[in-house]
Amino acid sequence: MKLLMEIISKINGVLWGPVMLFFLLGTGVLFTVKLRFIQIRRFKDIWRETFGGIFNKKEKADENGISSFQALTTAIAAQVGTGNLAGVATAIAAGGPGAIFWMWLSGFLGMGTIFGEAVLSQLYTEKVDGELTGGPAYYIKNGLNSKFLAGFFAIAIVLALGFMGNMVQSNSISEAAYVAFNIPKLVTGGFVAALVGLIIIGGINRIASFTEKIVPFMAGLYIIGALTIVIMNYNQILPAFKMIFIGAFNPMAATGGIIGASIKEAFRYGVARGLFSNEAGMGSTPHAHAIAKVDHPAQQGLVAIMGIIIDTGIVCTLTALVILTTGSLSTGLNGSQLTQEAFIRGLGTHGATFVAICLFFFALSTIIGWYYFGESNIKYLFGKKGIGFYRVFVLSFIILGTAMKVEIVWELADTFNGLMVIPNLLALLGLVSLVVKSTNEYESKGEHSKI
Incomplete structure (x- = not known):
């Protein structure tokens, strides 16, 4: 087992080394420049497209897609997860407070990338067994004309998110739950699996209905709690x-040498954690944006940008400010323990409970989002007939994930995250x-058509 861990770690060191970060950031630079800084030019439109029809109940989820807002909340359900709590803390502990600056930069550039992903996913949707679906596998197959890379992506994302990723979340x-309430881990696993099963058995209709309710609630709860401490x-x-x-x-000047980080480490951890959090370029969120009911693909591209604004611009920033304003960085803690310590300092003994509750909602919503992204690729590989088996495996892996060490x-x-990013x-x-x-x-003629 130790040898296997060493081999996998070395592979990841290459996959997630400077080359991958360069290509992820470079793609963001390319799209940002080619689209003439659309995240700035069209900021009013981003806001209007996202929230303008939020109370429009005409667009119900069905076999022809979901509302634009439901697509966004499904994407955010996956984006806003444990990385917003533990990932930000890891970046600060390893790279210093300056890592947050580089996290912001990666988020800004990632807006160009995620816009491109959403537009392409809209352009290349398909009906699979009567249901609209889409995502990178479809634009890789039909746009890049590579069935091999499309299949490679589909397998990698099912393994990375649907199975192993959801084990980590559970x-x-x-x-x-064990630390905060002393609840046995298997009991929690069974409860989470049952809850997830009730949601996913209803298909995209129930998933979209769930995310449009839970995402605003969980984001609002966390923002209020974090803002209270910062204020x-x-x-x-x-x-x-x-x-x-x-x-x-x-970095040394910012912390007085407490963490001993260099500019290289601040950049590396800030960019890496930022990209892992907002998922720009990773090929996950396009599955939700693909089936949004919009008049033009660029409209959903603008909505997709809002996902990064909420994830990196608001939630990650607030986590960083809670850690820094409470002076928790000097404790030497890392990951979720550092975040938990910051909230305990800010909210007293209730801080640990608050973090546990937020972590539950963040991780649960991520499981639902990642489940759906995997389902889209199961449909690509096997059609709807493979979904039943996929659901059983996902629920089993959720329970299994609570009973083992997940290193x-x-x-x-x-x-597999790294492997799915490449295609x-x-x-x-x-x-x-x-x-x-x-x-x-979209900008010049206002024509609303897909290819």
């Missing part, structure tokens, strides 16, 4: 931002001109 829930420590807000900006270019599962999930990035780079063409059509 483990996080069970661990938090209580208002005199530390400016020093916290000073630490972030100074730390981006001189090797984390490593395997990272491996998606190749497709994005190969089809960038199509995204630009569709965007120019």
Whole structure:
């Protein structure tokens, strides 16, 4: 087992090394420039497209798709997860406060990437056994004309998110419940599996209905809790931002040498954790945006950008500010323990309970989102007939994840995450001109058509 861990770790060191980060960031730069900084130019439209029809109940989820807002909440359900709590803390502990600056930069550039993913997923949708579906596998197959890479992507994402990723999420829930409430881990696993089963058995209709209700609630709950702590420590807000900006270019000066980070480490951990959190370029969220009922693909591209604004711009930033304004960085803790300590300092003994509750909702929503992304690719590989078996495996892996140490599962999930990114990035780079063409059509002529 130890040898296997070493081998997988070395593979991940290559997969998620400087080359991968360069291509992910580089893709974001390319789309941002080609689209003439659409995340800035069209900010009003991003807001309007996202929230303008939020109370429009005409667009119900059915075999022809889901509402634009439901697509966004399904995407955010996957984006806003344990990474927003543990991932941000890891970035700060390893790279210093300056890592947050680089996380913001990766999020800003990722807006261009995720816009492209959403547009392409809209352009290349298909009806599979009477249901609309889409995602990278479809634009890789039909746009890049590579069935091999499409199949490779589909297998990798099912393994990375549907199976191993969800094991990690259920483990996080069970661990938090055990620490906060002393609930046996298998009991938590059975409860989570039953709850997930009740939701996913209703298909995309029930999944979309669930995410449009739970995502605003869980995001609002976390934002209120985090803001309460930040406001209580208002005199530390400016020093916290000073630490972030100074730390981006001189980590030792920002922390007085507490963590001993370098600029390279601040950049590396900030970019990596940012990309893992908002998932731009990873090929996951396009599955939700593909089936949104919109008049033009670019409209859903604008909505997709809002996902990163909420995930990285708001939730991740608030986690960082809670850690920095409470002075928790000096404790030497890391990951979820650092975040939990920050909330305990801010909210007293209720802080641990608050983090456990938020972690439950974050991880549960991620399981639902990742389940659906995997289901879309099961339909690509086997049609609807494979969904029943897939559901059984997912629920089994959720329970199994609570009963084991997940270090090797984390490593395997990272491996298949890396493998699924490669074909998606190749497709994005190969089809960038199509995204630009569709965007120019939307902006200049207002024609609402798909190819």
